[in-house]
Amino acid sequence: MLDAQSLMPGTEGINFYQADPTLEQLLKRHLSPDDYERAHPLLLRMGAVASERMDELAAIADRHGPVLRQYDRRGQRIDEIIFHPAYHELERIVYQDFAIAACTHREDALGWSGRVPQPVKFALAYLGMQAEAGVFCPVSMTDALARVLERYGDPALKQRFLPHLTALTLDELQQGAMFLTERQGGSDVGQTATVARRQTDAHKVAETEPWPQWQLWGEKWFCSNVSADLILTLARPSGAPAGTRGLGLFLVPRRLPDGRRNAYMINRLKEKLGTRSLATGEVTLEGAFAYQVGVLERGFIQMTEMINLTRLWAAIGSLAAMRRSLLEATVHTQGRIVFGRRLCDHPLMRRQLVDLLLEVEGCAALAFETTAVLERVDRYG
Template sequence: MMDVPPNSAMPSTRGLNFFEADPNLSAVLALRAGPGEAERALPVLRELGEIAGTELDELATIADRNPPVLVTHDREGRRVDEIVYHPAYRRMQELGFCRFGFAAMSHRPGVLGWPGTVPHVVKYALSYVFVQAEFGLFCPISMTDSAARVLRLFGPDELRARYLPGLTSTSMETLLQSAQLITERTGGSDVGASECEARPADGYWEIWGEKWFCSNAGADVHLVLARPPGAPRGTRGLGLFLVPKLLPDGSRNRYVIRRLKEKLGSRSMPTGEYEFHGAVGYVVGQLDRGFHQMAEMINVSRLSNGMRAAALMRRALLEAAVHTKGRSAFGRALADLPLVREQLLELVLDAESAISIVLYAAAALDAADGGSEGHQRVVRILTPLIKYAVCRQARSAAGLSMNLRGGNGYIEEWPNARLLRDAYLGSIWEGAENVVALDVARAARKEAAHEALLADLEGRLARATDPVVSEDAAAVLRELASVREGFARFLDAWDDETEARITAWCDRLAAVTCAALLAEEADAEARQGRGYRKAAVARAYRLRRAERRDPLGWRTPPASVLRAILDGAQLDARALAAIS
C-alpha cells in the first residue's frame, strides 16, 4: 500500500474560519447595518465562521449522505408518520434553532444577547455564514421564522398565544417547527387551481385533500392553503389554515405523510407528500385573504432563498480560491494561470454582487417593517428579482467552481457536488424562475416599484465623493437612466412578445442594481482609507455585466491584483488600470 504524502496537492477548506476567510462580508454588513450593529455581530460571526468551517461542515456532509427516513407505522401497526433523522442533522438543528436562534431572532428580544430583536440585515449576514456549510436545514429554519411572522402579522390572538412561544423557542424541548403547504398535483405556479378543501366544523375547519410537496415534513405546525365551500375559484378563494401535528388533547391530527421524495439536493431535510383526511385546521387572519397572507411567508422565504444562493456562491468561490492557490500545473499555481484568473474573477463578481443585493434588500426590509412606504416598494420588487437572478447565478457559479477542482470536484467526498445539487433547488421552489420573473414585471406594472428602487440607487450614487469611484458612480448613473427609459417603453408595450423578454429585463435590472451597490461600497471603502479593492470589483462588474462590454475586449487582472482581490489585501487606485 502506498503512503499518502503529507502535502497531497489536494487543498481543502476544512478547518478554515468561513467568516474570517471572507474579505468582503464585514464591510458590506457595516455599510448596510450601521457600524454599531455590525460590531455587535462580530463575535457571533467569528464563532459561526469557526463552526461552519469545522463541525457544521462535517455534520452537513454526513447528513447529506444519511437523509431522513419516514416511519409510517409502529410495531403494533399504529400509524405514526415519524421522521427519523441522523444524529448529525439533530446536532445541526441544535446549532441553528438553539445556539444561534435563527428562527427566533426576528421575533423576540434578547436572542444572542441583542438588546431588541436582531435586525433582518444582521440575521441574513449570520445565516449567510451558516449556509456556506449547511443548506438543507435552512428551509425548516426559514419556514419556522416566516410562520412566526405570519402569525404575528395576522393572528388571531388565540393562535398567537398557543403557537408563537414554541415557534420562537431556542430549546429543542419546546421548539415547534413549521412547514408550508401550497403545491398540489395541479401545480405550484398556478396556485389558484388548488383543490384542497376546507369544511367548517365546530370551532375549527376540516381540511380535505392532498399536497404534493411539503418540505420539513413531520413539522409541528403546517400552514396550508385550502378552499372553503362556495369560495370563488382562483387564488382569491383560498383560505390560510394552521394545521397542528397534535391536537390540544395530545392525539394525532387527521393527516398522513404518504412518502418522502428522493431529491437531487437539500437531502438532509425531508420533503414529503401529505394526505389530509378531515384534519383539524384553524383560520389564520382573514378567511378570504389566505393567499395574500401566505404571500407574506413566501416573500420572506424568497429573500431567504436569495441569501442561501449567495452563500452557496461564496462557498463556491472559497473552494475555487483555496484549491487553485494551493495546487499547481505546468509549474505554476493554478490561480495564476490566465484562464483561471479570469474564471476566479467571475466567481468574485458572482459572490460579491450577490451578497451586496441580499444585504441591501434585508436592510430595506428592516426599514419597510419600520413603516417606510418607499422601502416597502423597494422590497416588493427586489424580492422576486433576487429570487430570480441570484438563484440563477448560483447554478453557474457552483458549476464553475466544480470545474476548477477538476476530477475531485465531481466526487461526493468533496463539497462541490453538494453545492451544485443544492444550487439547482433555489430556482425551482418558492416560485419557479419564470414565475418570479413575471412577478418582477407585476411589481413594476402595478406598483411602479422599479421607480422606487431606481430612485433609491440614484440617491446613493449621487452621494459618492471619492474622486476615483465617482467616475464609476457617474457611469452607473447613466446605466440606471437607460434602464429606466427602456423599462418604461417595455412596460407600456406589454404583450406576449414583451412577456417573453421579461427574463432579459430582470437580468438587466439585477445587473445595474448590483453595479450601483458595489460602487456605493467601493466609495465607502475608499473614503475610509481602505483602498480600492472594492473599486476594482465594482469596476469589473460594471464593465462586464452592467455595460456588457464585448468579452474580447476585457482585460484579466494580473496575478498580484487578482490575489489581492481574493485575499482582501488593499489595492491602490493605480491597480484599477488593470481592470476592464
C-alpha cells in the same frame, strides 16, 4: 514529496467569516457601527462553527437522510420521520446556539438588546448555509410562519403558538412548514383543490382553543419539513370562488390539543438532488383539524408574507452555495501547482476565478440590500 494539503488544497479550518471581506463590507454598509460591533463576535463564532463542526455534520446528515416510518409494530399508522443524530445536532446549533429562527422576533436572543436586525440574522444563516443548506429550510419556514402569525393571527392564536415558534431551546421549539403545492398547482396556486369545511360548535375540539376551527381534505405534493409541528396551508372553503381569491389560510398542528396525531398521512418522502438532509414529503389531508388565520377571504394575500420571506431565504441559501464554491475554487487554485506554478497564476484560470468572484459579489450586494430593505420595513413600516 508534497503533503496531502499541498497536493489537494482544501478549505478545512478556514473561518468562513474571516475569509469573506465582502460580507464584512456589506454589513458595515447596512448596520449601524454599534450593531456591527455587536454582530462581529457572533459572526466570527458562526464562521468557525460552520467551517468545522457543521461541515462535518452536514456530510453525515446528507449521506444518512431522513427515513419515513409509516407504521408501528402493531400496524398502526404513525408517520414518523427518523433523522440521523447529526441532523439533530445541526438543529441544536442553528435554533438553540444561534437562535436564527427566533432572533428577529424576540427582544432577548443572542444577548442583543432588542430584536436582532435582519441583515445580522441573514449573515449568520449565510455562513451556516455554506456548510449545510438542508437544516435551514425548516429554519426559514419557522421564521416566516412566526411573521405571518405576528401580522395576521388573532390574539388567541398568537398567544398559543408564537412562544413555541420563537423558542430558544429545542425542547420548547415548534418548527414551521408550508404545504401549498399540489400536483396540478405549483406556480399556479389558484388551482388548489384542497377543501375546507368549518366545524360546528358541536365539533369544537376544545373550548380553550382558538376559534374558528376547520377541517381540511386534499393532497399536498411538495411538503418540506414534512414532520413540522405547525403547518400553514391554503384550502378552499365550500362555496368560495375559484382561483386564489377563494383560498383561505389555515394553521394545521401536527398534534391535536389532546396529543393525538392530526388527521393527515405522509405518503412518501421525495428523492431529491439537493437539501438531502431535510425531509420533503407528499401528504394527504383527511379531515385535518385547522385553525383559520386572519381574514378568510384574504388567505392567499396573507400567505404571500411567508412566500416572500422564504424566497429571500432561498436567495441567501443559493448565494451561500455560490460563495462556498468560490472559496473552494480559490483555495484549491492558490495551493495547487501545475506546469510549475500555482493554478491561479495561469491567465485563463485567473479569468475564470474573476468571473465567479464578480457573480458572487453582485448577487451578495443585491441579497444583502434586500435584507436591509426588510429591516427598514420592519422598523419604520
